[in-house]
Amino acid sequence: xxxxxxxxxxxxxxxxxxxxxxxxxxxxxxxxxxxxxxxxxxxxxxxxxxxxxxxxxxxxxxxxxxxxxxxxxxxxxxxxxxxxxxxxxxxxxxxxxxxxxxxxxxxxxxxxxxxxxxxxxxxxxxxxxxxxxxxxxxxxxxxxxxxxxxxxxxxxxxxxxxxxxxxxxxxxxxxxxxxxxxxxxxxxxxx
Amino acid sequence: xxxxxxxxxxxxxxxxxxxxxxxxxxxxxxxxxxxxxxxxxxxxxxxxxxxxxxxxxxxxxxxxxxxxxxxxxxxxxxxxxxxxxxxxxxxxxxxxxxxxxxxxxxxxxxxxxxxxxxxxxxxxxxxxxxxxxxxxxxxxxxxxxxxxxxxxxxxxxxxxxxxxxxxxxxxxxxxxxxxxxxxxxxxxxxx
DNA sequence: TGATTCATTGAATATTCATTCAATAATTTA
DNA sequence: TAAATTATTGAATGAATATTCAATGAATCA
Numbered sequence: 001x002x003x004x005x006x007x008x009x010x011x012x013x014x015x016x017x018x019x020x021x022x023x024x025x026x027x028x029x030x031x032x033x034x035x036x037x038x039x040x041x042x043x044x045x046x047x048x049x050x051x052x053x054x055x056x057x058x059x060x061x062x063x064x065x066x067x068x069x070x071x072x073x074x075x076x077x078x079x080x081x082x083x084x085x086x087x088x089x090x091x092x093x094x095x096x097x098x099x100x101x102x103x104x105x106x107x108x109x110x111x112x113x114x115x116x117x118x119x120x121x122x123x124x125x126x127x128x129x130x131x132x133x134x135x136x137x138x139x140x141x142x143x144x145x146x147x148x149x150x151x152x153x154x155x156x157x158x159x160x161x162x163x164x165x166x167x168x169x170x171x172x173x174x175x176x177x178x179x180x181x182x183x184x185x186x187x188x189x190x191x
Numbered sequence: 192x193x194x195x196x197x198x199x200x201x202x203x204x205x206x207x208x209x210x211x212x213x214x215x216x217x218x219x220x221x222x223x224x225x226x227x228x229x230x231x232x233x234x235x236x237x238x239x240x241x242x243x244x245x246x247x248x249x250x251x252x253x254x255x256x257x258x259x260x261x262x263x264x265x266x267x268x269x270x271x272x273x274x275x276x277x278x279x280x281x282x283x284x285x286x287x288x289x290x291x292x293x294x295x296x297x298x299x300x301x302x303x304x305x306x307x308x309x310x311x312x313x314x315x316x317x318x319x320x321x322x323x324x325x326x327x328x329x330x331x332x333x334x335x336x337x338x339x340x341x342x343x344x345x346x347x348x349x350x351x352x353x354x355x356x357x358x359x360x361x362x363x364x365x366x367x368x369x370x371x372x373x374x375x376x377x378x379x380x381x382x
Numbered sequence: 383t384g385a386t387t388c389a390t391t392g393a394a395t396a397t398t399c400a401t402t403c404a405a406t407a408a409t410t411t412a
Numbered sequence: 413t414a415a416a417t418t419a420t421t422g423a424a425t426g427a428a429t430a431t432t433c434a435a436t437g438a439a440t441c442a
Binding site: 025026027028029030031113114115116148150151153154155157158161162163164165166168169172176177178179180183184186187188189191 | 219221305306307339341342344345346352354355356357360363368369370371374375377379380382
């Protein structure tokens with residue numbers, strides 16, 4: 001029999017998960033507290049017993065996303081292209097194993113991009129990896145010949161935005177499988 | 192000197208454009224009528240003189256998107272891969288020339304995906320091209336050897352989602368240029 | 383010009399929704 | 413077991429926001 005503390009923790013997780021699903025499928029602003037409460041079979045009053053506001057709930061999810069999606073970039077590779085291959089493979093593997101992470105990934109992306117995001121929450125969301133970190137790797141790859149020619153930020157951006165677009169779809173519907181990592185890596189690979 | 196009718200039409204366009212920008216940068220739900228009114232220097236009352244509701248405004252934008260983003264798929268190509276190359280090139284060209292279309296593109300995507308979209312609006316948005324139309328072309332290309340092996344819907348999806356992710360970014364920031372069409376076509380191209 | 387229609391305003395109203403609260407039930411503690 | 417603490421409810425409150433409206437000014441018409 002679970003202790004009260006455990007129960008409370010579980011309940012909190014349930015709320016977070018329900019909110020995450022709704023925030024991803026409808027957007028933060030369009031999600032009503034009653035939607036969340038309904039999904040976890042709970043009165044609105046009780047929900048506020050667990051989280052002091054809708055915004056705090058959002059903030060907590062974004063914090064979770066910050067931890068959960070901090071991909072390890074540290075490691076040495078023979079070639080720049082190996083980094084992209086490894087990175088993408090790992091990411092897709094991770095998302096397939098834990099679709100909840102795909103949802104968190106999308107939540108983070110929206111929190112970063114949307115101008116409706118409360119400033120202090122956006123600041124948290126911005127701390128995750130962005131295209132900037134890919135730029136030097138693209139440059140390295142161009143020097144050694146494994147990455148295609150072109151403006152490094154534009155290449156990095158194309159790669160990262162593609163990943164984001166793919167995640168956005170996968171987060172709400174895992175019926176269509178993620179692509180092979182190589183297909184996406186081919187965006188940056190020199191032919 | 193413009194006639195009153197012309198003035199009215201121009202004003203209506205201004206409102207539509209301001210709403211489009213806001214809907215894309217903050218999302219439909221988070222955009223307030225006062226935000227839109229402010230952006231076009233107009234009282235809220237007057238805005239309602241032009242559009243009977245926020246939802247009707249949204250609906251009209253989605254209708255515009257339906258017309259504006261109906262890409263011509265009809266045409267004959269020697270190879271399936273040529274279709275993808277042509278399609279992507281044309282799309283990027285179009286979006287570069289008229290960034291407003293990139294915004295409309297993203298609005299449509301969100302209207303289709305979000306569960307917060309009013310049903311009758313979603314029905315309109317759904318009429319645009321989706322991955323389904325790429326599937327037979329992928330199959331054709333696999334038979335003739337120009338498209339890579341793999342589940343056709345998964346390949347189509349990867350391609351289309353990448354395009355969407357790229358547009359999503361470009362719609363709000365044209366400072367980072369769109370990639371070369373070929374880079375994205377390489378997602379589906381057989382090596 | 384005088385009458386009529388259209389444009390415009392912003393305060394008033396209505397609606398939707400987050401948040402609070404007082405009351406009750408369940409659980410834990412001593 | 414009795415007191416204290418925690419969980420739970422849903423109706424009441426309040427804030428934010430969409431929508432209406434009565435009044436005024438500007439443009440058009442006859």
